[in-house]
Amino acid sequence: MLTGSPPGDQGVGQIIVKEICRSYPQDRVVCFATLSRHEKWEKPAEFKDLRVRIGVKRYEHRIQPMPGPLGATFALAAYWGMFRRHCHHLTRDAIEFGREHQCEILFSILESATNIQITDAVARGIGIPKRVLVWDAPDYIATHLGQMPLSVSAISTAFQKAMNNADGLAVVSDPMARLYRQQFGMESVILRHAAPPAEPHDDSLSDDSKRETDPIVIAFAGSVSARPQLDVLQRALDLIHWRIAGREVRLDLYGMRFVLESRGPRNVRYCGYRSVAETVEALCKTADVLFMPQPFESELASFTELSFPTKLSTYFAAGHPILLLSPPVSSLGEFFQECPFGVWCQEMEPSKVAEAIETIVTDKHVRATALQNIREQLEGAFSQNFFRKQLHRFLAPSITVA
Incomplete structure (x- = not known):
């Protein structure tokens, strides 16, 4: 396995790789993980027999020590020289590791510019077929790193090489599957992480005795990939004075870092970072609505x-029912049309978001439909059993499931 996330609990990538590694005998998997020099990783005790080698990735982010044309020229030279040369060294290390353990297939997660750059060369160097898992499009990965257009184009070219002649493809969404079928003529397996569910419970707003005393809690958990949408949510709550149906509204934030600004009173509670299991438990016990924004x-x-x-x-x-704030064309919007899991607001307008908030809090039919659909998904496509079945479809018959 070639990944930017060794098995662990620090971040979504490590959690997903941990679940992948749990699905197979440890003597059937070896892991070459590329980490930045600032990232620390300690092998979990449950993977004491898993063979792991860490390669240090460098020069992924745009390096521009000065503004203007001279700085831009330096940034391009850094990508074409320093980054690609370092990737060449990592490629040799990964090939040596794969040959040492007589690997039969390369399972590469194209989650970083480094992994995208080295995947095809590693597979060819070992002389084995490759299967790739894609979480994000290459242009998003490159742009997120601050790379210039020419460097973004180069990373996209490396992505095409990684995809060409792949023996299998796994993706996270139906729109991604359609796009890569069109571009590369490949069918995909949809492979999405499934978090262990909380204990079944009734609608948190169904108990009339709570309406006078307890706040309505809207919660957001995880990293902020859509900060403007989080700001719009709070501006929408400003419009209704942080109250719905006579009850106070509170916004709970779970994550490592948030930047908040306000010129008036707001009711926000920062809950800090928690593991996925701890987050699920806390949200289950305290939240009434969960906020899901997309850029x-x-x-x-x-x-x-x-x-x-x-x-x-x-x-x-x-x-809990989910308030989705995303454009009309979005992966989650498409999924929502098939499986309404709350309320979908398609406009970055505080008044429209305020209407959506009031609907998802007060409309019992909307909430009941959302909860029923969520329960069905937890028993189906978002169950851990389904994740393992999809993983086996993707990798079989090369690896035997434990």
């Missing part, structure tokens, strides 16, 4: 239209 910015269109945030798996596991 509206044109430069982030590939992320909005193709990616499928793992946050939704966490929210489903918590078992």
Whole structure:
């Protein structure tokens, strides 16, 4: 396995790789993980027999020590020289590791510019077929790193090489599957992470005795990939004075870092970072509505239209209706049309978001439909059993399931 996330609990990538590694005997998997020099990783005790080698990735981010044309020229030279030369060294190390353990197939997660750059060469160097898993489009990955257009184009070219002649493809969304079928003529397996669900419970707003005393809690958990949407949510709550049906509204934030600004009173509680299991438990016990934003910015269109945030798996596991704020063309919007899991607001307008908030809080039919659909998803496409079945479809018959 070639990945930027060794098995662990620090971040979504490590959690997903941990579940993948749990699905197979440890003597059937070896892991070459590329980490930045600032990332620390300690092998979990449950993987004591898993063979792991860490390669240090460098020069992924745009390096421009000065503004203007001279700085831009330096940034391009850094990519074409320093980054690609370093990737060449990592490629040799990964090939040596794969040959040492007599690997039969390369399972590469194209989650970073480094992995995209080295995947095809590693597979050819070992002389084995490759199967790739895509979480995000290459232009989003490159743009997120601050790379210039020529470097973005180069990373996209490396992505095409990684995809060409792949023996199998796994993706996270139906729009991504359609796009890559059109571009590469490949059928995909949909492979989405499934968080262990909380204990089944009734609608948190169904108990009339709570209406006078307890706040209505809207919660957001995870990293902020759509900060403007989080700001719009709070501006929408400003319009209704942070009250619905006579009850106070509180916004709970779970994550490592948030930047908040306000010129008036707001009711926000920062809950800090928690593991996925701890987050699911806390959301289940305290939240009434979960907030799921996707970016509206044109430069982030590939992320909005193709990616499928793992946050939704966490929210489903918590078992509350979800307020989706995303453009009309979006991966989650398409999924919502098939499986309404709350209320979908398609406009970055505070008044429209305020209407959506009031609907998802007060409309019992909307809430009941959402909860029923979420329960069905937890028993089907968002169950851990389904994740393992899809993983086996993707990798079989090369690896025997434990």
